[in-house]
Amino acid sequence: MYPVIAIDGPSASGKGTIASRVANALGWAYLDSGALYRVSALYAKQNGVDISDEKSVSQLVRNMPVSFLDGQVRLNNQDVSLDIRREEIGMLASRIAALPEVRQALLQLQRDFAVKSPVVADGRDMASVVFPEAQLKVFLQADAHIRALRRAKQLGLASDEEQFEKILHDIEKRDYADYNRAVSPLVKVESAYTLDTSNITIEEAVKKVIEWYQQVKK
Numbered sequence: 001m002y003p004v005i006a007i008d009g010p011s012a013s014g015k016g017t018i019a020s021r022v023a024n025a026l027g028w029a030y031l032d033s034g035a036l037y038r039v040s041a042l043y044a045k046q047n048g049v050d051i052s053d054e055k056s057v058s059q060l061v062r063n064m065p066v067s068f069l070d071g072q073v074r075l076n077n078q079d080v081s082l083d084i085r086r087e088e089i090g091m092l093a094s095r096i097a098a099l100p101e102v103r104q105a106l107l108q109l110q111r112d113f114a115v116k117s118p119v120v121a122d123g124r125d126m127a128s129v130v131f132p133e134a135q136l137k138v139f140l141q142a143d144a145h146i147r148a149l150r151r152a153k154q155l156g157l158a159s160d161e162e163q164f165e166k167i168l169h170d171i172e173k174r175d176y177a178d179y180n181r182a183v184s185p186l187v188k189v190e191s192a193y194t195l196d197t198s199n200i201t202i203e204e205a206v207k208k209v210i211e212w213y214q215q216v217k218k
């Protein structure tokens with residue numbers, strides 16, 4: 001297996017941006033594990049499979065024609081990168097992510113990334129379940145208000161107080177579900193380095209992760 005940097009953290013903590021930039025800087029592959037749960041939800045919906053039917057969903061995703069190419073997520077060779085970001089798919093993904101058999105079905109797919117090349121992987125259980133042998137484990141944190149503000153800015157809604165409150169509420173709800181889920185909850189493993197991104201820039205976060213990697217690989 002190739003080296004792995006595992007980056008876990010809550011919703012809107014900057015995981016995706018930080019992990020993909022670290023991967024770019026090192027010339028490694030990038031695994032967005034959240035995208036796998038999202039694409040599974042989309043695939044189940046396309047095939048009319050009931051999300052609460054654990055057996056059928058897990059069987060379906062075991063043979064899912066998904067690929068990650070040039071920064072695109074493809075399903076059946078169609079670019080679904082934007083489709084999977086829809087709120088409706090996010091909600092379905094979080095239900096799918098609570099099904100143990102589905103998590104099991106996606107495990108090998110995720111581990112295969114590190115069979116082909118070094119990888120930076122981001123998600124909720126990268127360090128605890130998928131890559132327990134990762135060379136570097138990072139747990140990202142950020143104040144919920146700051147995360148909500150970032151999300152609101154992304155959506156162009158930063159000056160709308162009512163929308164901001166809604167986004168904050170959604171983030172807190174998602175945090176609760178992620179930390180309290182029975183299977184593979186979001187957890188900081190003991191050996192993980194904690195990085196609080198509340199008051200630092202993306203560039204500073206990327207630099208810190210690479211610095212830590214240079215230290216641990218010695």
Ligand code: DC
Nearest residue numbers: 033034035037093094097123124125
């Ligand atoms: O990070 P995201 O919002 O794209 O994740 C989509 C959903 O998948 C979210 O509800 C959390 C879940 N997820 C998970 O359970 N385990 C992972 N490794 C990654 C995401």
